[in-house]
Amino acid sequence: MWEEDSSQKHLLDTMFARGIKRKCFDGEEDIESTLAGFKAIPSYNLQRQSLLDMSLIKLQLCHMLVEPNLCRSVLIANTVRQIQEEMTQDGTWQVINAQNTGQASLDRLVSSDILCRSTKEQSDGKLIPSYSSFSKDFEDIQSQDIISDLSTVTSVQASRNPQGNVWEMENPPENRGNFQKSLDQIFETLENKNPNSVEDLFSDVDNSYYDLDTVLTGMMSNTKMGHCDVLESFSSQTTTNSNSNCKSDINELDHIVEILVES
Amino acid sequence: WKCPDETVHGSKADIISTVEFNHTGELLATGDKGGRVVIFQREQESKNQLHRRGEYNVYSTFQSHEPEFDYLKSLEIEEKINKIRWLPQQNAAYFLLSTNDKTVKLWKVSERDKRPEGYNLKDEDGRLRDPATITTLRVPVLRPMDLMVEATPRRVFANAHTYHINSISVNSDYETYMSADDLRINLWNFEITNQSFNIVDIKPANMEELTEVITAAEFHPLHCNTFVYSSSKGTIRLCDMRASALCDRHTKFFEEPEDPSNRSFFSEIISSISDVKFSHSGRYIMTRDYLTVKVWDLNMENRPIETYQVHDYLRSKLCSLYENDCIFDKFECVWNGSDSVIMTGSYNNFFRMFDRNTKRDVTLEASRENSKPRAILKPRKVCVGGKRRKDEISVDSLDFSKKILHTAWHPSENIIAVAATNNLYIFQDKVN
Numbered sequence: 001m002w003e004e005d006s007s008q009k010h011l012l013d014t015m016f017a018r019g020i021k022r023k024c025f026d027g028e029e030d031i032e033s034t035l036a037g038f039k040a041i042p043s044y045n046l047q048r049q050s051l052l053d054m055s056l057i058k059l060q061l062c063h064m065l066v067e068p069n070l071c072r073s074v075l076i077a078n079t080v081r082q083i084q085e086e087m088t089q090d091g092t093w094q095v096i097n098a099q100n101t102g103q104a105s106l107d108r109l110v111s112s113d114i115l116c117r118s119t120k121e122q123s124d125g126k127l128i129p130s131y132s133s134f135s136k137d138f139e140d141i142q143s144q145d146i147i148s149d150l151s152t153v154t155s156v157q158a159s160r161n162p163q164g165n166v167w168e169m170e171n172p173p174e175n176r177g178n179f180q181k182s183l184d185q186i187f188e189t190l191e192n193k194n195p196n197s198v199e200d201l202f203s204d205v206d207n208s209y210y211d212l213d214t215v216l217t218g219m220m221s222n223t224k225m226g227h228c229d230v231l232e233s234f235s236s237q238t239t240t241n242s243n244s245n246c247k248s249d250i251n252e253l254d255h256i257v258e259i260l261v262e263s
Numbered sequence: 264w265k266c267p268d269e270t271v272h273g274s275k276a277d278i279i280s281t282v283e284f285n286h287t288g289e290l291l292a293t294g295d296k297g298g299r300v301v302i303f304q305r306e307q308e309s310k311n312q313l314h315r316r317g318e319y320n321v322y323s324t325f326q327s328h329e330p331e332f333d334y335l336k337s338l339e340i341e342e343k344i345n346k347i348r349w350l351p352q353q354n355a356a357y358f359l360l361s362t363n364d365k366t367v368k369l370w371k372v373s374e375r376d377k378r379p380e381g382y383n384l385k386d387e388d389g390r391l392r393d394p395a396t397i398t399t400l401r402v403p404v405l406r407p408m409d410l411m412v413e414a415t416p417r418r419v420f421a422n423a424h425t426y427h428i429n430s431i432s433v434n435s436d437y438e439t440y441m442s443a444d445d446l447r448i449n450l451w452n453f454e455i456t457n458q459s460f461n462i463v464d465i466k467p468a469n470m471e472e473l474t475e476v477i478t479a480a481e482f483h484p485l486h487c488n489t490f491v492y493s494s495s496k497g498t499i500r501l502c503d504m505r506a507s508a509l510c511d512r513h514t515k516f517f518e519e520p521e522d523p524s525n526r527s528f529f530s531e532i533i534s535s536i537s538d539v540k541f542s543h544s545g546r547y548i549m550t551r552d553y554l555t556v557k558v559w560d561l562n563m564e565n566r567p568i569e570t571y572q573v574h575d576y577l578r579s580k581l582c583s584l585y586e587n588d589c590i591f592d593k594f595e596c597v598w599n600g601s602d603s604v605i606m607t608g609s610y611n612n613f614f615r616m617f618d619r620n621t622k623r624d625v626t627l628e629a630s631r632e633n634s635k636p637r638a639i640l641k642p643r644k645v646c647v648g649g650k651r652r653k654d655e656i657s658v659d660s661l662d663f664s665k666k667i668l669h670t671a672w673h674p675s676e677n678i679i680a681v682a683a684t685n686n687l688y689i690f691q692d693k694v695n
Binding site for chain 2: 048051054058067069070071072074075077078079082083
């Protein structure tokens with residue numbers, strides 16, 4: 001890998017090593033000058049976008065059996081924020097109310113991309129990490145909030161367009177408000193890779209949130225099974241996707257689905 | 264620098280993940296990815312071979328940590344040993360702390376070279392004798408036996424860390440030690456395993472605001488109330504435990520102002536400190552970030568007093584190193600016994616030494632070709648551009664899979680241990 005794309009990476013390296021920071025364009029409403037700016041240094045934007053994409057891919061949680069490195073994730077997330085800030089200043093990222101906001105909107109912006117990529121992953125049949133945002137610290141857990149997140153995401157996802165460049169889209173404020181997921185979720189997901197085994201979390205939750213769709217996308221509800229049985233089965237089954245690293249027990253899943261469908 | 268008569272390898276072993284001499288330098292411990300600890304002991308120099316330096320031979324091997332499965336999170340907990348720290352020797356036995364991501368263990372390593380013989384109630388095989396057949400009584404005597412070294416776990420300090428432990432450090436009071444993970448530092452008493460004090464907590468109330476983690480921590484070698492911890496943003500905080508129970512407010516804050524001409528998207532990542540070590544004197548701290556080693560005077564917080572470039576030729580390769588994740592490699596750094604020389608690792612099995620007094624530095628390579636017995640290590644050089652001389656190696660030919668992350672320096676002599684993936688090299692400096 002080191003040798004292969006050396007020419008492209010060399011350009012990237014040179015570009016970034018020199019610490020070129022693009023000046024803010026005066027007046028974001030001035031589209032023409034923005035376009036002119038683009039033409040002047042097109043490759044920088046491309047390289048920066050490529051770095052952003054690379055970073056977001058790195059942040060994607062593949063279904064490892066071991067918790068990912070928190071330091072690495074924080075550093076990558078900070079890099080993503082940095083790029084977003086610069087892109088916001090450059091006007092290459094059209095966002096409603098970009099100028100008035102600080103940290104909060106950036107996080108939402110990051111979250112929107114993560115969500116969209118998660119949606120893409122879901123269409124590929126993979127488990128979405130963003131569904132599983134549960135903190136390990138039980139004293140911090142507010143189960144009701146998290147459950148409301150779940151239902152929110154489920155409804156938002158139906159209306160979202162997974163295609164296209166998220167950064168260019170103008171998302172209506174309502175949808176944006178619904179994006180509860182953020183880097184927060186990434187970190188909480190980093191803490192807790194898989195929600196399947198958090199039985200205590202569901203013990204006092206309204207069961208109506210757990211319909212068949214949720215089950216089939218990988219969210220297993222423990223409330224409909226005896227706790228001990230579930231724990232046993234989850235020790236051998238981590239996710240429902242086809243990742244070869246995961247020890248998925250398809251028979252177990254079928255069995256559980258049968259029970260849920262019957263009840 | 265040269266190799267003694269026998270280079271010690273861990274040939275079939277897993278990747279070595281930590282290396283540490285004990286306080287006298289008589290013992291050298293390594294931990295590996297498979298959760299094993301291997302302890303080497305220096306041969307006593309015998310009268311017959313006055314000029315022969317003591318070599319290190321395997322003294323004890325034991326399985327410190329096993330892989331575990333966290334059922335609540337459905338995650339594996341790696342058995343990889345992240346750090347080993349020795350306790351000072353107080354009796355015939357040796358004690359060390361070893362830790363993986365979640366659990367710290369105190370191990371006792373002791374020798375047994377005698378065994379009792381002549382029991383009354385059981386025979387030499389251990390089988391019980393029929394009391395009816397016993398007609399006389401005798402006193403068991405201790406007879407010499409082949410030396411046996413046994414390691415027993417004396418304490419297990421578990422369930423105190425939500426995040427991955429990156430550092431442990433024994434306090435100079437020899438009664439307490441600290442363990443640090445990404446967001447918290449806990450203080451333990453060696454005798455108490457079911458409680459620890461949380462002394463640093465940087466976890467934000469809202470994880471959305473998390474932008475910085477703890478990367479390393481260490482107690483002051485002399486002042487039992489003082490410790491430092493480093494962060495992923497390139498800062499070091501010195502804390503005094505007398506100030507308050509929770510040391511979230513630092514006593515000193517060490518940070519170098521950023522160089523605007525070198526700014527890039529990778530600036531923060533390469534400023535992340537991967538290791539922090541007090542000098543033996545306690546006057547200085549040394550930090551390692553991706554491209555440099557810095558020495559700080561505890562009395563000056565606004566910049567380091569010395570900065571050494573480890574492999575500046577990588578500065579133009581940062582994007583590639585980001586892509587292949589090498590930019591996140593955590594290199595350690597060590598002082599020599601007199602705090603005059605510092606050492607750290609690099610890629611291609613290179614490691615670097617910097618003499619603080621003469622300002623000279625050298626690059627050496629830990630490889631099998633160079634490690635024939637008594638072979639003197641030849642200094643290596645990386646050529647950055649232009650013409651490559653005969654012995655030089657060009658930056659693009661460096662092997663980034665061969666990284667030296669862990670090294671150790673004997674506390675008083677010029678003997679170093681260098682871990683290169685799954686091999687351990689021990690080099691000695693021929694003074695005369």
